[in-house]
Structures are given as structure tokens and as C-alpha cells.
Amino acid sequence: MYQTSDIKKGLKFKMDGAPWNVVEFLFVKPGKGTAFTRTKLKNLLTGQVIERNFRTGETFEPVDIENRNVTYMYNDGEHYYFMDSESFEQHPVGETALGDSVNWLQDNMPCDILFYEGRPISIDLPNYVELEITYCEPAVKGDTANNAMKSATVSTGATVLVPLFVENGTTIKIDTRTGEYCGRVSK
Amino acid sequence: MNDVHGRVLSVADGGVTLLRPGGVVAFMEMDPGAARPGDLVVGRAGPGGVVALEVVWRHPTGEFPAPGSDAARLAAPRRWELLRRRAELLAATRTHFRADGFLEVETPLLVPSAGTEVHLDPVRVELAEGPGEDRAVRWLITSPEHHMKRLLAAGAPAIFNVGKVFREGERGRHHRAEFTMIEWYRPFSGYEAIMDDCERWVAALAGGRREIVFRGRVLDLTPPWPRLRFYDLLRERAGLTRPEELDPEAQMAAFVDHVEPTLGHERPDFLVEWPIAMASLARPKPGDARVAERFELFAGGLELGNAFGELTDAAEQRRRCEADNAERREAGRPEMPLDEAFLAALAEGMPPSAGIAVGFDRVAMLLLDAATIDEVVAF
Numbered sequence: 001m002y003q004t005s006d007i008k009k010g011l012k013f014k015m016d017g018a019p020w021n022v023v024e025f026l027f028v029k030p031g032k033g034t035a036f037t038r039t040k041l042k043n044l045l046t047g048q049v050i051e052r053n054f055r056t057g058e059t060f061e062p063v064d065i066e067n068r069n070v071t072y073m074y075n076d077g078e079h080y081y082f083m084d085s086e087s088f089e090q091h092p093v094g095e096t097a098l099g100d101s102v103n104w105l106q107d108n109m110p111c112d113i114l115f116y117e118g119r120p121i122s123i124d125l126p127n128y129v130e131l132e133i134t135y136c137e138p139a140v141k142g143d144t145a146n147n148a149m150k151s152a153t154v155s156t157g158a159t160v161l162v163p164l165f166v167e168n169g170t171t172i173k174i175d176t177r178t179g180e181y182c183g184r185v186s187k
Numbered sequence: 188m189n190d191v192h193g194r195v196l197s198v199a200d201g202g203v204t205l206l207r208p209g210g211v212v213a214f215m216e217m218d219p220g221a222a223r224p225g226d227l228v229v230g231r232a233g234p235g236g237v238v239a240l241e242v243v244w245r246h247p248t249g250e251f252p253a254p255g256s257d258a259a260r261l262a263a264p265r266r267w268e269l270l271r272r273r274a275e276l277l278a279a280t281r282t283h284f285r286a287d288g289f290l291e292v293e294t295p296l297l298v299p300s301a302g303t304e305v306h307l308d309p310v311r312v313e314l315a316e317g318p319g320e321d322r323a324v325r326w327l328i329t330s331p332e333h334h335m336k337r338l339l340a341a342g343a344p345a346i347f348n349v350g351k352v353f354r355e356g357e358r359g360r361h362h363r364a365e366f367t368m369i370e371w372y373r374p375f376s377g378y379e380a381i382m383d384d385c386e387r388w389v390a391a392l393a394g395g396r397r398e399i400v401f402r403g404r405v406l407d408l409t410p411p412w413p414r415l416r417f418y419d420l421l422r423e424r425a426g427l428t429r430p431e432e433l434d435p436e437a438q439m440a441a442f443v444d445h446v447e448p449t450l451g452h453e454r455p456d457f458l459v460e461w462p463i464a465m466a467s468l469a470r471p472k473p474g475d476a477r478v479a480e481r482f483e484l485f486a487g488g489l490e491l492g493n494a495f496g497e498l499t500d501a502a503e504q505r506r507r508c509e510a511d512n513a514e515r516r517e518a519g520r521p522e523m524p525l526d527e528a529f530l531a532a533l534a535e536g537m538p539p540s541a542g543i544a545v546g547f548d549r550v551a552m553l554l555l556d557a558a559t560i561d562e563v564v565a566f
Contacts, residue, residue: 026359026360026361027357027358027359027360027361027362028359028361028443028447028490029306029357029362030442030443030447030483030490031439031442031447031461031465031483031490031493032304032306032307032465032493033306033439033442033443033465034306034436034439035306035356035357036443038448053443053444
């Protein structure tokens with residue numbers, strides 16, 4: 001069991017049947033009363049962030065949660081397969097756990113997968129990926145000043161908004177956390 | 188050329204970066220000679236100024252500062268600046284209270300009884316006070332309150348005290364087990380006078396600024412600061428209809444969850460008229476015995492101080508200390524010895540008085556815009 005004194009950023013524990021991660025915490029003891037620890041907690045299944053105060057003396061259940069370094073291999077139409085960098089085991093992961101990340105997966109991409117009670121629940125990709133544009137409308141010359149954007153399809157099949165001057169076949173850099181275009185990559 | 192001395196931080200072509208005493212970093216355009224990082228050096232004068240650096244102490248490895256050392260910690264940007272300004276705030280505090288007619292008093296840190304307050308844990312020490320004597324239990328004070336009240340009963344004028352206090356098991360971004368407290372009392376005075384003192388003292392420390400920025404938010408110091416009643420806020424901000432009827436534990440939980448996080452963000456707030464059960468050393472409010480003459484000062488989200496219209500009735504004080512111990516017993520926590528010398532002083536007649544204890548480190552955090560208490564202390 002964890003005590004309130006174990007609370008620190010990144011501590012993961014089980015509460016109300018869900019795994020939670022401590023995002024922020026503060027020891028408070030207002031009004032010469034009982035001590036509390038104020039926390040901001042993130043539900044690792046839903047991403048919901050809540051505030052919760054714990055009285056000194058409350059205890060927490062540890063949670064079976066593990067982060068594993070993996071490499072993306074392939075998908076068979078049902079699951080996405082990742083190879084564990086340590087055990088070389090293959091982990092099949094369903095689309096729900098991957099969320100928008102499926103848009104940016106490339107062969108041999110190194111990622112981190114979080115397992116809760118043995119089940120994969122989320123994935124962390126590298127912050128940026130470089131992908132080639134496979135289709136977009138022709139570039140509009142001389143229109144670099146305004147912020148107008150057009151839709152482009154990249155090699156993974158995902159669509160990204162890019163500035164009008166970007167041409168078909170260009171390799172672009174994308175922020176995987178937002179799905180936004182960050183610039184052209186010179187090859 | 189006396190200013191060319193200090194610690195070598197780095198050596199580059201054509202110059203040396205020196206850390207001068209007081210945390211001033213200076214780049215000296217000169218031949219580094221044999222100097223290397225960590226060395227203590229002084230400049231040697233020659234024709235046209237400083238011509239050479241003399242190494243007066245050679246660092247054993249040249250790898251400076253060693254990780255985890257005092258030097259590494261205090262080499263962080265702003266650390267010496269914060270310590271210098273903290274010292275100025277302390278000096279300004281003494282100047283302010285002296286000019287206001289207060290007498291500075293010193294009181295013992297090591298005492299036979301450190302009070303019975305249920306949620307404060309004094310640090311226990313054992314010592315033999317004289318050669319060959321048996322070891323006796325003593326406590327480190329959690330506040331100088333009892334001794335200051337003994338002085339008031341003995342005829343003291345308005346008094347203030349600046350010193351260290353100790354509270355076991357308190358550690359966080361705003362807490363340390365050892366911290367600096369400023370406490371002051373006014374005899375023959377009500378606790379409204381202490382609120383005025385707070386406004387004037389903080390104004391003096393702010394050096395005439397009406398607004399300060401703390402953690403990215405503007406705090407308006409213009410007096411008078413709002414006086415907010417405890418039960419009013421439980422109604423307005425915790426949504427309770429009859430907070431008076433809840434037990435103290437439930438009142439406290441509602442306060443911690445819904446009220447405390449809202450206090451002191453735009454202006455400092457005085458939270459006044461606490462439930463009598465939460466004010467073991469305060470007197471009941473005349474005309475409303477459900478609440479005590481107690482206030483707390485909040486500013487910038489920090490709880491700065493706690494004040495009372497002081498309880499001066501010796502019999503009632505003894506009863507409350509015994510009730511504290513009964514509550515400690517129930518919670519399975521150690522009972523504390525009663526401070527008989529303090530109770531005896533009250534029995535001799537303590538004038539109606541008001542006083543406050545303020546965490547000086549937090550006041551320094553507020554005025555110096557520090558995120559943690561550790562930034563405003565050296566160790």
C-alpha cells in the first residue's frame with residue numbers, strides 16, 4: 001500500500017477501479033488542522049483529469065502498470081503488432097488503445113506502450129515524424145504570405161493540413177501530439 | 188582592483204568567468220594563467236590594471252561545482268539574489284515593528300511543554316541540562332506563543348519575536364519542519380488592530396508597490412483587505428446551507444476542498460470568525476459564542492499567518508488543553524504535557540490582547556515571487 005507521504009509526480013495507483021497518475025501535488029495543512037495532500041490526477045484509461053484531496057493517513061492500492069519500449073512491425077487488419085525491445089515478444093494492440101497514433105505509425109518506429117494489468121492501454125510515439133506527401137492539389141505559387149491551408153494525404157494514409165505552397169512528393173515534419181504540419185524536410 | 192577575486196567557473200580563450208562572493212558572475216578578459224574551474228583566485232595588479240590571476244587555492248579535480256554540493260545548489264540563477272533580498276525583508280520587518288513602538292523579544296526554543304494543539308507535532312528532545320544530571324524530556328517550540336503571553340502577563344508592551352520554530356512531519360513546497368516565524372502581540376488591543384498591522388507591514392515590505400506579481404498573477408495590496416467570515420464562505424463557496432451544524436471535521440473538509448483554494452488570489456484575504464472548536468487559544472467573539480476571534484491571512488494562494496483575540500481565561504485555557512489531549516488520546520496520538528508556567532501566568536492576569544504568528548519564509552516567497560520555500564532559504 002502507498003501512504004500519502006509516497007505521493008509524488010508520476011506516482012501511479014488504483015482508485016475506484018481505475019489507474020491514476022499524479023500530475024501535480026501539494027502538501028497543505030490549512031488552519032492548523034489535519035494535513036492534506038492536494039493532487040491533480042489523470043485517469044490513465046480515459047485521460048480525464050480530476051482534483052482530489054487526500055488526508056494524511058489514507059492509503060492507496062498499487063497498480064499493475066508497466067511501460068515497455070517497443071518497435072512497430074506491421075498490422076494484419078485487426079491488430080497492430082509491436083516487438084518488445086527487451087523480450088523480443090510480439091504484442092498485438094487493438095486500434096482503440098492507439099487512438100490517433102495509428103495515423104503516424106511507420107515500420108520500425110520506436111514507441112512506448114503502457115500496459116495496465118497486462119493489457120495495452122496507451123502508446124507514446126516520438127514527438128515528430130517525417131512522412132512523404134502522396135497526394136495533394138498542386139502548389140500555389142506566390143501565396144506564401146497568408147495562412148491558407150490545403151489538405152494533403154501522407155504515406156500512412158492520414159490527412160494533414162499543409163500550406164498552399166507545399167508540393168506533392170514533399171517530405172514533411174508532423175507533430176504526432178497535435179497532428180499538425182511543422183515544416184518541410186529537405187532531402 | 189579589489190573586485191577581481193572569486194571562484195573560477197570556466198576558462199576560455201582570452202578570459203576567465205569568475206563567480207564573485209555574493210553570486211555575481213563576471214567575465215574577465217585576461218590570461219587565465221594556470222587557473223582552472225573551481226580554483227579560488229585573486230587578481231594581481233600591475234601596470235595598466237590587473238595583469239595576472241593568482242591561484243590562492245587549487246581545486247583538487249577542476250570539476251566544479253560537485254553535483255549535490257552547497258556550491259551547486261547556490262550557483263542556481265537568482266539564489267544569492269533571493270537570499271540577499273530575504274535578508275533585506277527581515278531587516279525591514281525589524282525596522283517597521285521597532286518604528287511602530289514594538290519591543291523585540293527573544294524566547295526559548297527548548298521548552299518543557301510545547302503546547303497541546305491536536306494537529307501540531309512538536310519535536311521531542313532529551314538532554315541533561317547540567318553536568319551529571321539525568322536526561323529530561325524537552326520540546327522544540329512550534330511557536331513562541333506561550334512565552335510571549337507570559338511576557339504580556341508580566342507587563343510587556345507591544346512585542347515581536349523573529350525566530351525558528353519546528354513542526355514534525357511537515358514538508359512540502361510551502362512547508363519545512365524547521366522554519367522562521369514572526370509573531371507579534373498587542374496588549375489591551377483587539378484583533379482588528381492586528382489586521383491593520385498586517386496591511387501596513389506588507390506595504391512596508393513591498394516598498395510602496397500597490398501591486399505585486401506572484402506566480403504570474405497580479406496581487407493587489409491596496410488596503411483594506413477583504414474580511415471574510417468562515418461560515419459565510421462555507422455557505423457561498425462550499426454550497427452548504429447550515430455549516431454551523433456540521434462537525435468540525437466535516438467543516439474542515441469542506442473548507443479544504445472548496446474554500447481554501449479560492450483565498451487570496453486577487454487580494455490578500457483575512458478569513459475571520461472561525462468555529463470555536465478550531466481555535467484552541469482564541470477567545471469567543473463577544474455576542475456570538477459559536478465563533479472565535481481568530482483570523483488567518485491568505486495571499487497569493489499561500490496561508491501566511493494565524494491570529495487570535497487571545498484567550499486570557501486560565502481555567503478555560505486549561506479545559507481546552509485537556510480537551511486537546513483527550514482528542515489526541517482518541518486518535519491514538521501522544522498526549523502533551525500541559526504548560527503549567529503558561530497557565531500560571533494567565534492566572535496572574537493577562538491583559539486582553541491580540542496577536543499573530545506569520546510564516547516569514549512564505550512572506551519572502553510572496554514578495555520575491557519564489558515557487559517553493561526552499562528557494563528562499565540557503566539550506
